[in-house]
Amino acid sequence: MKIATFNVNGIGARLPRLLEWLGEAKPDVVGLQEIKTETGRFPLTEIEAAGYHALVHGQKGFNGVAILTREPAEEIDRTLAGDPEDAQSRWIEARVGDVHFVCLYLPNGNPAPGPKFDYKLGWMDRMAARAAELLASETPVVLAGDWNVCPTDRDLARPDMMEGDALTRPESRSRFRSLTACGWTDAIRARQPGAECYSYWDYQAGAWAKNWGLRIDHLLLSPAAADRMQDAGIDRHVRGAERASDHVPVWVELQTA
């Protein structure tokens, strides 16, 4: 079962690129982030024509997540518990076969410090609570998405340019690290321990041309899922297309049970 995450940065602008990539990569499950559209305006017809079912948690103009699956999936939840006031569309969970799949769009958190950074850290604490519940289930779980956390200085080209940024701050990194310490496996790092493996290049400053990338899109696997990992990778070439997203797809292949 091939499971992927892809921050499309606007499903309206990115639909042609997404359909291209679905056709070549043939994932079984994909978590999309930043669809930036209302649920009712999601291009369901085109996605279904490409052979996918869709669970959509949209939001007008900002955020928005979705799960695409080859086989029908059962939606489990579309809210991250712990803050009834939180109206941002950043979370959706589904059961796909015997895998519990979570698609998440973690808050960016800039500028830091400030209220947006506080929201990010609170969101990460809420996520840690949900992750602990899922870990206790001892089932195969995949936490996939745009984490807006660059785990270490090996995961970005220019640490000097990101000094003090919410993506690299110790408060963000320590919360990410506590998940891996609890038993979640960072799929890309597990498969490619020493490799340069970025998943995002800013539109600004010619970042793609200079390969000033960051690794911020992650798939975290519960032990039962990690036991089944056969491969993991990043579809870097997608960034080179015309009208590309600033993120590229990241994927993991799990052995079918």
Add this chain to the structure above:
DNA sequence: ATGGTCGGGAACCGA
């Protein structure tokens, strides 16, 4: 010259 672009949706905000 710190480097300066996208997407959404119609002026800026968010990243």
